[in-house]
Amino acid sequence: MENTKDTLIELKHVKKVFEDGVTVIEDLSLEIKKGEFVTLLGPSGCGKTTILRMIGGFEKPTSGELLLNGKDISNLPPNERPINTVFQKYALFPHLNVYDNITFGLKIKGVDKKTQDEKVKKVLEMVDLEGFEKRSISTLSGGQQQRIAIARAIVNEPEVLLLDESLSALDAKMRKEMQIELKEMHKKLGITFIFVTHDQEEALTMSDKVVVMSDGDVQQIGTPEDIYNEPKNLFVADFIGESNIFNGKMVGKKLVEFGGAVFECVDDYAVDTVIDAVVRPEDVEITKAGEGRIQGEVLSCDFKGIFYVTNVKTDKAEIEIHNLKSYQIGEKVGLDLAPDSIHIIPYDTSINHYEGEITEYEPEIGLRVVFEDFSLRVPAAQIFQGCKTENGKLLDAEGKEIAWEGRKVIASFAPEDATLSDDADAGFVAGDIFNFIYMDDHYRYRVRSESEEDYIVNDEYLWNNEDHVSISVPMEKFSFELKKA
């Protein structure tokens, strides 16, 4: 946001609810500068295509603003926007030949025939398909259709070019070529490219700026290097590239403990802060057995062409390493980490907090607290410290009666205190597994209930996305905080 003058497109608090009531985007703000190559990256269903379609004019935001050069264009139809799109399946008109496809936009603008010819020649040169003017669309290969689709868009000299998963239909080799060509084309044209993909490698290769999205929300915006080396949260760390993720805590100034050892690191957080440490497989150093701070045994070692993938089992975890040497299975090795290879993400303390209301009190059983998804029977002392019961009334430490009725309470639990079960009635709440991340010795699950609340649970067993599970937490592991009356 340094120089707002260069901002070309701005999304301000955009919300999108589809006609069937599904909210794809809750509240999203995003800024795109002139001439940038921006990639919206995320798993399918994260809302990236919806954003692209809103910029293109094919969807209207339910609320919020969509600015182009500072003007709100939310209600402008697609044909009045200086924006062109390369569609996922290209959408080349089958009844027109290459020339007529490319000049479709020019003819509508009333460009004269001579200029049309010149422009078509120029863009066909640019996409390396000189002399294809008279060819019919059905005779073109996938890669050629892709190029014609790009030519058809850029011939209109748009301010912004939108590319919707445009390379996903190509085979691997062709895709690599197109990645490089698109990047060069971007340099030559100097216009803004907005590219949507679920392929992280594609995003890292091509973009100036990557917007990592998940679940209708921006997770991180940054250069490819930033996103890879300094992931803001576990989702980004897990989604971009391979990573080893450890639970740990700070034990001193720039000293962190995880995986059974203490390491120096470059991030500084207060002592005792609970953290997640992200270590890229290529940053782990394998040493002789006995040297290094972690000891382990080689579980597997696979050749991948340029490097070996070695899995080492330590007494606490399983660690993936990429390097150039091969190891024997069963070989004892030591592992070590350089300070700058450890990326620390402070533990998100805002998770697993749920607001409820006290609705009932029974001296023998305790308080009933009703939450959106579930209700709990809580021993009164867990909410009101030092309280006692006299004649069926709840009194505080000084013997005054407590007005418990309708009091708001925040309940929370730590992910490691919860367990999952496939018996929907076993726990206090049930939901479907929304996503999960493999951590050094367990998985971290995000369970989504029917009312769209999320519950974060660490579990050592492997469940699958969309498994229906219930969550159990021992009552004493819940902590409760009273909101001020």
Add this chain to the structure above:
Amino acid sequence: MKQKHGFQRKQLAIPYAIFLLLFVILPLLVVIFYAFTNEDGHFSLENYVAFFRSGKTVGTLLYSIVIALVTTVICLLIAYPTAYVLSKTGLKSGDALLLLFVLPMWINFTLRITALKEILTLIEGNLAFHPFANTIICMVYDFLPFMIMPLYNTLTKLDDSFIEAAQDLGAKKHHVFLKVILPLSVPGIVSGVTMVFLPSMTNYVVLDMVYNSTFIMGSLIGSYFSAYDWHNGSVISIILLLIICLITALSSRYTEGETDGRVGAMK
């Protein structure tokens, strides 16, 4: 699939093959035989000469073409917007609404025309005042579903991304329609036209019921055959057959070209 007990899948076609032979191929041969012979059983083309010499027969042919043409154009003008709206309302309700238009096909044809006749008599007083208009109204009413169905099928299959691509390239609504939707729905138009034009050229029931006229190819054939004039009846059948072949050949060339292009773009 391995074949056991000597059974082959193509044997399932035997019943239809027998039907085809008995009721399509043999009668066709008979018709061809009669069309090219005279009463003595000798080869002759004089029946054709007679057909094109007679003012009555040529007039009936032209009149049938006029009726079929007007019916087809009106059907197309009504069916296209209807099918377009139906195809864009979202699949489920579209299918339900389509049923409303197709439902009359389930009611007996004569019953429908009789009912329509009564309604028209009620409005006009006497059907004899506007015989041609009444014929067209009944024809359109009768054939409309056959025009809507193929158009609806084509339009629902039309990928929205073509429309979006056109808008993206600066096309206003009328551009989108004229330059993308209309050309891409040509296969539907062609099969709708084929399904309406040919039957309405021979539909003598409507003409008989509301016009009291026999100036249509169907009744011409009927009148010859009922007079045991097999030769002249067959000649007209062959002429109609040739017209049908011509139109089908033209339209299938058109539709094939169109679908090829579409498949290519979807790859």
